[in-house]
Amino acid sequence: MKRAFKFRFYPTEAQAVELSRTFGCVRKVYNLALQARAEAWALRGERVGYEATSALLTSWKRADELAFLAEVSAVPLQQALRHLQAGFTNFFAKRARYPRFKSRKKSRASAEYTRSAFRWRNGMLTLAKMYEPLDIRWSLPLPEGVEPSTVTVSRDAAGRWFVSLLCEDPSVAPLPTMDAVVGIDVGLDHLLVLSTGERISNPRHELRDRQRLAKAQRSLCRKQKGSSNRGKARVKVARVHARIADRRTDYLHKITTRLVRETQTLVIEDLSVSNMVGNRRLARAIGDAGWRQFRQLLECKASWYGREVTTVDRWFPSSKLCSVCGALKAAMPLHVRTWTCGCGAIHDRDVNAARNILAAGLAVTVCGAGVRPQRNTPGGRSATKQKTPRREP
Numbered sequence: 001m002k003r004a005f006k007f008r009f010y011p012t013e014a015q016a017v018e019l020s021r022t023f024g025c026v027r028k029v030y031n032l033a034l035q036a037r038a039e040a041w042a043l044r045g046e047r048v049g050y051e052a053t054s055a056l057l058t059s060w061k062r063a064d065e066l067a068f069l070a071e072v073s074a075v076p077l078q079q080a081l082r083h084l085q086a087g088f089t090n091f092f093a094k095r096a097r098y099p100r101f102k103s104r105k106k107s108r109a110s111a112e113y114t115r116s117a118f119r120w121r122n123g124m125l126t127l128a129k130m131y132e133p134l135d136i137r138w139s140l141p142l143p144e145g146v147e148p149s150t151v152t153v154s155r156d157a158a159g160r161w162f163v164s165l166l167c168e169d170p171s172v173a174p175l176p177t178m179d180a181v182v183g184i185d186v187g188l189d190h191l192l193v194l195s196t197g198e199r200i201s202n203p204r205h206e207l208r209d210r211q212r213l214a215k216a217q218r219s220l221c222r223k224q225k226g227s228s229n230r231g232k233a234r235v236k237v238a239r240v241h242a243r244i245a246d247r248r249t250d251y252l253h254k255i256t257t258r259l260v261r262e263t264q265t266l267v268i269e270d271l272s273v274s275n276m277v278g279n280r281r282l283a284r285a286i287g288d289a290g291w292r293q294f295r296q297l298l299e300c301k302a303s304w305y306g307r308e309v310t311t312v313d314r315w316f317p318s319s320k321l322c323s324v325c326g327a328l329k330a331a332m333p334l335h336v337r338t339w340t341c342g343c344g345a346i347h348d349r350d351v352n353a354a355r356n357i358l359a360a361g362l363a364v365t366v367c368g369a370g371v372r373p374q375r376n377t378p379g380g381r382s383a384t385k386q387k388t389p390r391r392e393p
């Protein structure tokens with residue numbers, strides 16, 4: 001099983017310069033290729049594939065004004081074209097939006113190195129065009145005998161450097177099969193509500209972090225545009241954002257590990273965050289909770305441990321349906337937290353929804369149809385999206 005291990009590292013000045021240049025070139029190549037593909041389609045109705053952009057890259061390197069592209073390692077540039085190709089493949093398969101241009105300020109700066117562009121010796125990682133190995137802080141040891149096949153270097157808005165090592169990890173093995181099943185819903189007051197009646201709340205520090213963020217943002221607004229104080233304030237905002245994201249990821253890791261260990265089949269709703277964000281009261285709960293990340297982690301771990309994640313259509317009326325008799329209520333305003341069905345059943349809104357999601361998911365597993373299922377199998381797209389290197393299209 002492929003698995004990514006992410007660590008912080010501290011570059012030397014020369015390494016920081018080389019990596020910053022490489023990030024810039026990666027962004028440039030990605031944007032140039034995207035522009036070439038978009039123009040060819042809009043003006044001539046032509047599809048430009050990966051091979052064609054690869055040929056373009058060679059010609060760009062020869063052009064005087066783009067000669068700097070030839071000065072950095074060629075591999076991350078090639079990988080940028082592969083990422084763009086993957087973006088288009090996902091777009092044509094209706095899994096993703098049309099690829100967007102990368103911006104210097106808003107996009108995460110990163111560069112991906114494959115096996116030919118780094119050296120791995122005695123646990124030391126040296127990238128192409130560098131003489132010294134990276135000073136990596138190993139927050140956990142790599143499993144014995146494990147070697148990276150792909151290395152991604154990135155720098156976040158808070159100025160922190162990270163290296164992610166994609167490795168084949170033989171220690172990941174399926175867990176013994178069990179019978180337990182669970183339906184999971186996004187709660188209103190709680191992060192998640194389970195069909196078992198359990199509620200998983202938002203992390204306690206969430207509110208305090210949010211106040212800190214608001215304060216940093218207010219301070220940023222007061223600074224004059226283009227001033228060095230504004231630059232400092234922006235880094236401060238980015239640090240708070242990074243801290244919130246780190247803590248949330250940590251929390252979601254714990255929850256998803258627990259759920260996957262305890263359960264064989266997990267049923268979730270196929271929420272589209274952009275749709276939900278239209279609803280202002282739900283927007284914060286879902287944005288904060290990182291539903292997308294939750295799902296990604298859940299699917300990834302399920303595929304490691306031989307579990308199954310089933311999704312039910314997001315238009316499935318989970319809150320309006322009585323999980324006992326199946327009667328459908330006409331409306332279920334958000335302020336209604338408990339309700340009594342005509343059949344006499346008294347429902348907690350969120351738990352009832354989770355039970356309906358579970359029932360719908362199990363119906364899918366048994367009949368294979370009904371609510372447009374997206375079964376998650378090891379090697380399926382969602383489970384491996386982040387964890388396997390992109391292959392040649």
Ligand SMILES: [Zn+2]
Pocket residue numbers: 322323324325326327341342343344345
């Ligand atoms: Zn009923």
